[in-house]
Amino acid sequence: MTYCTGILLDDGVVLASDSRTNAGIDRVSTFRKMHVFERPGDRFFALLTAGNLSLTQGVISLLTEWLDNSDPERDLWASPTMFTAAHAVGNAIRDMHKVDGGYLQEHEVDFTASFILAGQVRGGPLRLFMIYDAGNFIEALGDSNYFQIGEVKYGKPILDRVLTPTTPLEEAAKCALVSMDSTIRSNLSVGPPLDLAIIRRDEFKLATHISIDVDNEYFNMIRKRWGFALREVFSELPNPNW
């Protein structure tokens, strides 16, 4: 299983992903389920992946092979906008399905995946998309400023309760980790090391990438204090007198 979340804020984007039951690929920067394509100063794309690993790896491999082929619908270096870049990811998913889909269906293997794409192309805004298995996608706009993929439910309530577009990046990073903690506690197939990335608007590069393992002091402090405080708050609520 997987849990990834991407949060679009006035100041930038926060991305978080777990790493359990996964492998890496060789090219471009790969932080387990977080894949980064960047040309600093010009454009920046980060992809979070969930689903069938051969499919998600295939998509990343195709996108990597397509770099510099000058097809704006496929080459991330040639995409004029984030909208076109999201199309390129959708095209990679569709190509993977065309090549492998039939065989996987014969074996009754679940061959689906979903993706979160964050990025900015010089001249355009920083944007956040969720791309579905069919290659179509939606964009975070207005109050709907975050996406989740994988095991999404346990970690959703805290995102709903605290995030707004004006939330500072560091606070959103803290929120993503609390969301990750709730998911890890309830689903054993989601687990550390986690990847946490912060992207500042108009920087066209990863501002911060932290790999958070079981011995990360900040994450352990958050987990311990959050759990303790929740129980405190709960015990302070009056019981019903029924």
Added chain:
Amino acid sequence: MTYCTGILLDDGVVLASDSRTNAGIDRVSTFRKMHVFERPGDRFFALLTAGNLSLTQGVISLLTEWLDNSDPERDLWASPTMFTAAHAVGNAIRDMHKVDGGYLQEHEVDFTASFILAGQVRGGPLRLFMIYDAGNFIEALGDSNYFQIGEVKYGKPILDRVLTPTTPLEEAAKCALVSMDSTIRSNLSVGPPLDLAIIRRDEFKLATHISIDVDNEYFNMIRKRWGFALREVFSELPNPNW
């Protein structure tokens, strides 16, 4: 959609259920998704239902028709133990599938359901079961002292964090309502009025049943204070200095 939870404690059982998109049946006590069969002083059964409504209503109707037919595998008044009573529920599910299953399959309708059964038969202990669509069941034993059916994930973290077998009944009722609140906030198809029931060990009857509607003062206080306190606790956690 539905959310129901049943919690087994040293002092008794707490049951909670929502009511959205549902109807009632006529016989025995019916609180929307909570159905009670009781012979005060002798035996008590409460069933929570989730899934296809014609299936869950059919199961309750069969169990009602079977009362006094003296078949210990079907008649809840004749069940010598809670184990046999859980079998009776399983038999009703299986009979419904035998009668209607084929037709529903032809129409590709999802014809599945799940149940939580709590109860006590004089001479035996208070017990809590989860009964699956195939008619088989598991029992709450040891540390696994609660079950959920329907939209289970949003409301699970708080149950995991605060419940133990020694939790007092009133505190468990508060916990069930916080769990219900988290679910209602995240899934619009779960909603009030809610039913909350408390059963004390060895009383063989419903100790408390409360119907909680949108204007219930206690539930509104819990919702407001819990949400406020969560945001307070979150804002007091230090941000990362990355």
